[in-house]
Amino acid sequence: MTGWEMLCCYIHADNHKTDLIKKLAAENFNDYKVYPDSIHYAEGSFFLIAREEKRKILVVCNDSNVYKEFKGDETTINTLKAKSCPLNYENCLIIRRIFPFTNPSNHKGHDVTIGLGDRLGLASAGHLRLLKDKPVFPVLAQQSIRELNLTGRNYNDVLLAASWAVFQEGYEKGFGADGDHLKSAAEVKIALDSGYTMITLDCSEHIDNRLSSMTSDEIDRKYAQIPKHKQEYIESKYLNKEFRLKDGIKIEFTAENLKKIALIYLDAIDFTIDIFKGTIKTCGRNIDFEMSIDETLTATSPESHFFVASELLSAGVEVTSLAPRFCGEFQKGIDYRGDIANFEKEFDLHFKIAEHFGYKISVHSGSDKFSVFSIIAEKTNGKYHLKTAGTNWLEAVRVIAKEKPSLYRRMHRFALLSLQEAQKYYHITADPSKVPDIDMLDDSKLPALMDLDDARQILHITYGLILLEKNPDGKMTFKDEIYAVLNESEEEYYHVLFKHIGKHLNYLKA
Numbered sequence: 001m002t003g004w005e006m007l008c009c010y011i012h013a014d015n016h017k018t019d020l021i022k023k024l025a026a027e028n029f030n031d032y033k034v035y036p037d038s039i040h041y042a043e044g045s046f047f048l049i050a051r052e053e054k055r056k057i058l059v060v061c062n063d064s065n066v067y068k069e070f071k072g073d074e075t076t077i078n079t080l081k082a083k084s085c086p087l088n089y090e091n092c093l094i095i096r097r098i099f100p101f102t103n104p105s106n107h108k109g110h111d112v113t114i115g116l117g118d119r120l121g122l123a124s125a126g127h128l129r130l131l132k133d134k135p136v137f138p139v140l141a142q143q144s145i146r147e148l149n150l151t152g153r154n155y156n157d158v159l160l161a162a163s164w165a166v167f168q169e170g171y172e173k174g175f176g177a178d179g180d181h182l183k184s185a186a187e188v189k190i191a192l193d194s195g196y197t198m199i200t201l202d203c204s205e206h207i208d209n210r211l212s213s214m215t216s217d218e219i220d221r222k223y224a225q226i227p228k229h230k231q232e233y234i235e236s237k238y239l240n241k242e243f244r245l246k247d248g249i250k251i252e253f254t255a256e257n258l259k260k261i262a263l264i265y266l267d268a269i270d271f272t273i274d275i276f277k278g279t280i281k282t283c284g285r286n287i288d289f290e291m292s293i294d295e296t297l298t299a300t301s302p303e304s305h306f307f308v309a310s311e312l313l314s315a316g317v318e319v320t321s322l323a324p325r326f327c328g329e330f331q332k333g334i335d336y337r338g339d340i341a342n343f344e345k346e347f348d349l350h351f352k353i354a355e356h357f358g359y360k361i362s363v364h365s366g367s368d369k370f371s372v373f374s375i376i377a378e379k380t381n382g383k384y385h386l387k388t389a390g391t392n393w394l395e396a397v398r399v400i401a402k403e404k405p406s407l408y409r410r411m412h413r414f415a416l417l418s419l420q421e422a423q424k425y426y427h428i429t430a431d432p433s434k435v436p437d438i439d440m441l442d443d444s445k446l447p448a449l450m451d452l453d454d455a456r457q458i459l460h461i462t463y464g465l466i467l468l469e470k471n472p473d474g475k476m477t478f479k480d481e482i483y484a485v486l487n488e489s490e491e492e493y494y495h496v497l498f499k500h501i502g503k504h505l506n507y508l509k510a
């Protein structure tokens with residue numbers, strides 16, 4: 001008998017209470033390999049998730065109408081029928097119907113919401129173990145098209161991993177799914193059709209920041225090309241007007257600044273209104289809509305933020321959050337770089353604008369920004385959206401460095417060789433010459449490389465190249481081994497995530 005079969009011997013068809021079985025599973029995880037919080041009873045059958053040697057399965061126990069719906073291998077334990085089912089899409093659809101908490105939902109009304117993109121599809125259960133007692137709403141599925149391409153996954157896969165993790169951990173408090181940094185109606189539609197509950201629209205391709213360095217003559221000439229009625233509309237609404245935010249803060253527009261802002265953002269505003277009205281509003285669900293203008297060259301000025309928000313809301317766009325580009329640098333996987341006092345001042349203004357219009361500020365590339373977390377938490381009175389993604393990949397790399405140093409060494413060398421390629425789509429300033437030579441390091445020193453900024457960033461941005469690299473014979477160079485090590489070290493991976501994301505929440509006082 002396998003572990004889960006032994007545990008199923010304690011199941012009785014006429015006793016629907018799961019407490020005893022949960023207790024046994026929790027106390028004897030190493031024997032039964034059944035996740036205690038995955039044990040549920042519904043519609044005449046018992047459900048649980050079990051670990052087998054190389055994979056996890058869903059076990060449905062006791063014949064019933066729903067039992068018959070699941071696809072899997074049947075067996076009989078004592079007198080009870082049991083089915084071991086793969087964690088695939090078809091079986092997940094039935095689980096989502098029986099257990100509504102495994103479906104994503106929007107996060108309206110929740111103060112602290114955190115995006116926890118899970119590039120490998122293995123991290124969510126670790127996140128949930130931390131969050132189950134915290135007042136934080138997790139957006140577990142959160143991927144950009146760039147990340148999907150770099151990991152060879154699609155939106156269904158990503159949400160599937162999140163739903164199974166939620167079921168495994170019995171997490172019933174709700175989670176979100178964010179189609180992150182989407183750039184067109186077609187991309188938005190793919191995420192919505194896959195059931196995503198949050199859409200982050202990336203407007204960077206519609207924002208021309210070169211305009212910010214134009215002379216006033218050039219600005220005048222360009223501005224003159226805007227249709228007359230539009231010029232009149234903008235000027236009558238903003239020019240020489242004073243807008244008052246909380247605490248007596250004023251937003252004002254001079255002629256030159258207003259012209260410049262209009263030239264930089266009008267396209268992005270029109271694009272956003274089109275997508276919201278044409279694709280999001282009409283989808284039949286209540287979506288968390290975020291506008292992101294963070295992936296631009298220059299910081300978003302408070303006046304620009306105010307103008308964009310004011311135009312979106314006047315046009316009826318329902319904004320749940322907006323991500324400005326803050327001053328200083330929010331590079332992937334490392335702490336904030338820049339003048340913290342200046343950040344505090346500008347962040348406060350951005351927050352007050354968001355508060356004025358009734359949405360949340362969203363902070364992207366928010367992992368590891370320990371020196372500004374308290375500012376984010378305090379200035380917003382604990383109401384913000386924060387996105388993290390790659391930091392849980394780095395924790396996975398840390399586990400690999402500890403558990404299989406030879407694999408880590410190969411990944412590390414490959415990452416150094418691929419750095420230039422990866423820098424085409426991720427902006428970082430890591431210096432490979434500052435990374436210690438791993439040939440001079442003992443195996444025991446390898447995990448600590450994930451505490452060094454330069455090594456972190458290099459491993460951070462090369463994840464896609466590492467995951468998709470193939471040998472000449474077509475076999476995956478790293479991917480299968482990476483998954484094997486992390487599956488083997490599942491509890492350890494959850495533990496390092498608990499610690500690392502826990503450190504984020506401590507700094508955020510969440």
Ligand code: ZN
Pocket residue numbers: 181292294295323364365
């Ligand atoms: Zn972003």
